[in-house]
Amino acid sequence: xxxxxxxxxxxxxxxxxxxxxxxxxxxxxxxxxxxxxxxxxxxxxxxxxxxxxxxxxxxxxxxxxxxxxxxxxxxxxxxxxxxxxxxxxxxxxxxxxxxxxxxxxxxxxxxxxxxxxxxxxxxxxxxxxxxxxxxxxxxxxxxxxxxxxxxxxxxxxxxxxxxxxxxxxxxxxxxxxxxxxxxxxxxxxxxxxxxxxxxxxxxxxxxxxxxxxxxxxxxxxxxxxxxxxxxxxxxxxxxxxxxxxxxxxxxxxxxxxxxxxxxxxxxxxxxxxxxxxxxxxxx
Numbered sequence: 001x002x003x004x005x006x007x008x009x010x011x012x013x014x015x016x017x018x019x020x021x022x023x024x025x026x027x028x029x030x031x032x033x034x035x036x037x038x039x040x041x042x043x044x045x046x047x048x049x050x051x052x053x054x055x056x057x058x059x060x061x062x063x064x065x066x067x068x069x070x071x072x073x074x075x076x077x078x079x080x081x082x083x084x085x086x087x088x089x090x091x092x093x094x095x096x097x098x099x100x101x102x103x104x105x106x107x108x109x110x111x112x113x114x115x116x117x118x119x120x121x122x123x124x125x126x127x128x129x130x131x132x133x134x135x136x137x138x139x140x141x142x143x144x145x146x147x148x149x150x151x152x153x154x155x156x157x158x159x160x161x162x163x164x165x166x167x168x169x170x171x172x173x174x175x176x177x178x179x180x181x182x183x184x185x186x187x188x189x190x191x192x193x194x195x196x197x198x199x200x201x202x203x204x205x206x207x208x209x210x211x212x213x214x215x216x217x218x219x220x221x222x223x224x225x226x227x228x229x230x231x232x233x234x235x236x237x238x239x240x241x242x243x244x245x246x247x248x249x250x251x252x253x254x255x256x257x258x259x260x261x262x263x264x265x266x267x268x269x270x271x272x273x274x275x276x277x278x279x280x281x282x283x
Contacts, residue, residue: 017066018068018072019072019272020069020072021068022072023076024038024042024072024166025075026077028076029077029080029084029187029190034166036165036166037231037235038106039166040110040228040231041109044066047062047066048066048166049167049217050062053214053217077190078193084187084191093244093247093257093258094257094260095261096244097247097257097261098264098265100243100262101261101263101269103235103239103269104239104262104265105265105268106272106273109273110228110231111232114228114231116224117224119229120226122225124229126227126229126233127230127233129230130229130230130232132233134234135237135240139241142241148180150186152200155189155200157182158177158182158186158197159201159206159207159208160207161173162201162204164208164212167217244258
């Protein structure tokens with residue numbers, strides 16, 4: 001009996017980490033969500049970055065702990081692409097509202113993480129500057145309505161943005177790809193297992209990790225509070241930019257559907273955060 005009781009926490013933790021990995025995989029492709037932010041919220045950003053920055057050195061110590069996260073991430077990333085393309089095409093506004101609800105429900109956890117080592121004036125200043133700069137950038141891109149013809153070179157760029165959304169929390173890769181018209185073809189290519197999209201996107205992601213992971217890990221290690229408050233500002237701006245405000249005014253049905261999706265997103269995020277709080281963060 002004692003052995004069974006002792007086995008349950010380990011099994012439960014594996015399942016939770018698997019679910020977290022799936023959420024991170026979803027966050028890597030969902031508009032406005034960053035896989036890196038979800039790593040922060042779930043308390044696994046530090047070991048993930050240590051593994052990416054020094055894969056050979058950290059392989060034995062970190063891979064066994066992160067294995068369920070890696071498996072879940074792959075399932076969430078590849079499994080959601082086709083489904084995501086379908087819902088974004090058929091029900092764009094309710095889908096985005098669901099994503100906004102997920103981010104909103106997780107935002108308190110992000111703020112708690114940002115203040116884990118204290119808050120200073122520099123923390124709030126970095127948060128405000130990041131918010132203003134990102135909101136201005138997104139507004140400019142939307143006004144310009146820049147469109148690009150996708151090709152292998154641009155899929156390299158998509159891979160760069162994808163990797164950046166994991167190693168630099170708050171930098172959702174859809175933030176740049178959507179205004180450029182690259183998001184839908186990239187996600188569709190992933191969902192249909194298009195080898196050119198997967199190959200060039202993968203190369204771009206790997207090169208980004210090799211070149212930037214160690215530097216970003218050092219940045220967050222030395223300037224924890226300011227860096228994470230900047231993340232909070234980026235997430236707030238990116239989320240505000242994708243809210244379909246006009247859709248709420250179309251009709252009563254549209255308003256009700258959007259509010260329902262927002263509520264479901266918030267409830268799911270809060271439930272996952274509550275489940276996650278029962279387990280210790282990875283050291």
